[in-house]
Amino acid sequence: MSETEEKFEDVIAELPLGGWHRAHGARMVPFAGYHMPIQYQGIIAEHNWTRENAGLFDVSHMGQLTVSGEGAAEALEALMPGDISALKPDRVRYSLLLAENGGILDDLMVTNAGDHYALIVNGATKWDDIGHLREFLPDEITLNHLDEQALLALQGPKAADALSRIVPGALDLGFMQGFAAKWGDVLLYITRSGYTGEDGFEISVPAEQAAMLADALVAMEEVQPIGLGARDSLRLEAGLPLYGHDITEDSDPVSADLAFAISKKRRAEGGFPGAHRILPLLANGTSSKRVGLTIDGRMAAREGAAIFAGEAQVGQVTSGGFAPSVGGPIAMGYVDAGHALSGTRLSIEVRGKMLEASVTDMPFVPHRYHRKETRK
Amino acid sequence: MTVYFTKDHEWIAVDGTTGTVGITDYAQEQLGDITFVELPGVGDSVNKGDAVSVVDSVKAASDVYTPVSGAVTEANAALGDAPELVNTAPEGDGWLYKLTLSDSGELDGLMDEAGYKTYVEGL
Numbered sequence: 309m310s311e312t313e314e315k316f317e318d319v320i321a322e323l324p325l326g327g328w329h330r331a332h333g334a335r336m337v338p339f340a341g342y343h344m345p346i347q348y349q350g351i352i353a354e355h356n357w358t359r360e361n362a363g364l365f366d367v368s369h370m371g372q373l374t375v376s377g378e379g380a381a382e383a384l385e386a387l388m389p390g391d392i393s394a395l396k397p398d399r400v401r402y403s404l405l406l407a408e409n410g411g412i413l414d415d416l417m418v419t420n421a422g423d424h425y426a427l428i429v430n431g432a433t434k435w436d437d438i439g440h441l442r443e444f445l446p447d448e449i450t451l452n453h454l455d456e457q458a459l460l461a462l463q464g465p466k467a468a469d470a471l472s473r474i475v476p477g478a479l480d481l482g483f484m485q486g487f488a489a490k491w492g493d494v495l496l497y498i499t500r501s502g503y504t505g506e507d508g509f510e511i512s513v514p515a516e517q518a519a520m521l522a523d524a525l526v527a528m529e530e531v532q533p534i535g536l537g538a539r540d541s542l543r544l545e546a547g548l549p550l551y552g553h554d555i556t557e558d559s560d561p562v563s564a565d566l567a568f569a570i571s572k573k574r575r576a577e578g579g580f581p582g583a584h585r586i587l588p589l590l591a592n593g594t595s596s597k598r599v600g601l602t603i604d605g606r607m608a609a610r611e612g613a614a615i616f617a618g619e620a621q622v623g624q625v626t627s628g629g630f631a632p633s634v635g636g637p638i639a640m641g642y643v644d645a646g647h648a649l650s651g652t653r654l655s656i657e658v659r660g661k662m663l664e665a666s667v668t669d670m671p672f673v674p675h676r677y678h679r680k681e682t683r684k
Numbered sequence: 685m686t687v688y689f690t691k692d693h694e695w696i697a698v699d700g701t702t703g704t705v706g707i708t709d710y711a712q713e714q715l716g717d718i719t720f721v722e723l724p725g726v727g728d729s730v731n732k733g734d735a736v737s738v739v740d741s742v743k744a745a746s747d748v749y750t751p752v753s754g755a756v757t758e759a760n761a762a763l764g765d766a767p768e769l770v771n772t773a774p775e776g777d778g779w780l781y782k783l784t785l786s787d788s789g790e791l792d793g794l795m796d797e798a799g800y801k802t803y804v805e806g807l
Binding site for chain 2: 346347350352353606607610630632637
């Protein structure tokens with residue numbers, strides 16, 4: 309047996325809940341420079357548990373940043389394509405940090421937290437993001453890295469019941485809303501958001517109290533700790549891209565099927581990095597597109613596998629694997645625009661075999677977000 | 685029948701010149717939920733150390749290297765519908781393939797059960 313595992317930096321850091329995970333039987337792996345739990349009971353069991361109950365994820369490797377000061381919204385708009393100045397207090401929006409050529413430097417969540425904007429960025433990119441923000445935010449804007457905060461996610465159809473038992477106000481949140489909450493004396497910032505396609509929450513908690521909060525949550529019968537393995541299969545089924553794989557500096561938001569992150573106002577006015585390249589793509593279309601693929605049979609196609617239409621290569625898989633809720637292998641990848649329509653039959657080369665696959669609308673498993681109002 | 689083990693976590697149970705190959709309990713535990721097994725073809729001629737099978741888990745695809753050379757006589761058809769047998773019975777019903785050994789001398793370099801146990805404890 310040999311397993312292809314990614315190579316990581318020499319120094320692997322410990323997160324606030326490292327000991328907690330080991331005590332709960334996790335298998336730890338290096339990820340984004342940290343020791344993180346890949347699984348506890350098993351990936352499929354944890355995946356299914358989250359779809360049916362509530363899963364607790366430690367996502368403390370992610371970067372929690374704050375941006376504040378007069379003109380912070382406009383300063384962020386100079387770096388992202390979202391309508392940040394229209395974001396109301398305690399509202400959350402998905403956005404993209406863009407390079408001057410329109411490439412995606414990171415995808416992130418922005419929350420208007422009242423006196424500042426809170427950014428949640430990817431763990432593997434956070435140091436580059438901080439460097440980028442320091443370089444391009446004006447001097448009068450303050451950037452803080454909340455490296456004393458842990459981040460927990462509670463996801464699944466029973467997450468709201470569970471969390472509201474200790475933080476009643478959580479029930480009042482709609483999808484992509486947040487609030488500053490108190491759990492006893494502990495200050496939390498909770499948003500109704502996540503990376504599984506299920507209803508759920510992300511909870512920013514001081515590192516010192518993170519284990520106590522995790523204990524309080526897993527003490528409930530509907531909550532179990534879930535590792536990174538199931539986090540990946542859940543997000544794949546939800547059609548959510550993984551930075552560094554499905555989107556990179558070489559992808560633009562339109563090809564990546566993330567044009568929804570470019571607000572109407574910004575489309576009209578431009579003024580975000582790469583607008584000169586991205587706006588024409590919005591108007592005229594792109595040469596390739598990120599699509600979902602459902603694969604016949606049981607053999608999985610993974611990152612790097614070539615996608616064919618007949619003899620011609622028309623694309624490449626960017627992530628894929630067995631999807632427990634689908635009951636078979638699925639993938640995401642980029643294909644030439646002419647082959648991107650749902651239902652198109654393609655084949656994927658894996659270890660010399662050609663697997664038959666169909667382009668499939670994403671999400672593969674319907675989102676079950678708790679939307680409180682119909683948005684236009 | 686004697687069972688031998690490799691450092692790559694395959695086992696081979698040998699009866700005369702017939703060998704049955706699988707992955708060890710340690711290996712399946714490391715791989716996690718197995719979702720697909722790609723098996724060698726019956727009649728394939730394989731050389732010691734060749735990657736002849738692939739075990740696909742939710743996490744990753746992993747090669748299985750044949751512990752000895754020979755001709756494949758049977759592949760475990762039950763794994764087509766139930767690849768999880770490799771998780772539940774890795775050293776029993778979750779076997780991968782059988783082969784006729786072409787050189788029994790190749791077994792000399794493999795570990796016995798006690799040797800493998802010591803090896804795994806040191807990992």
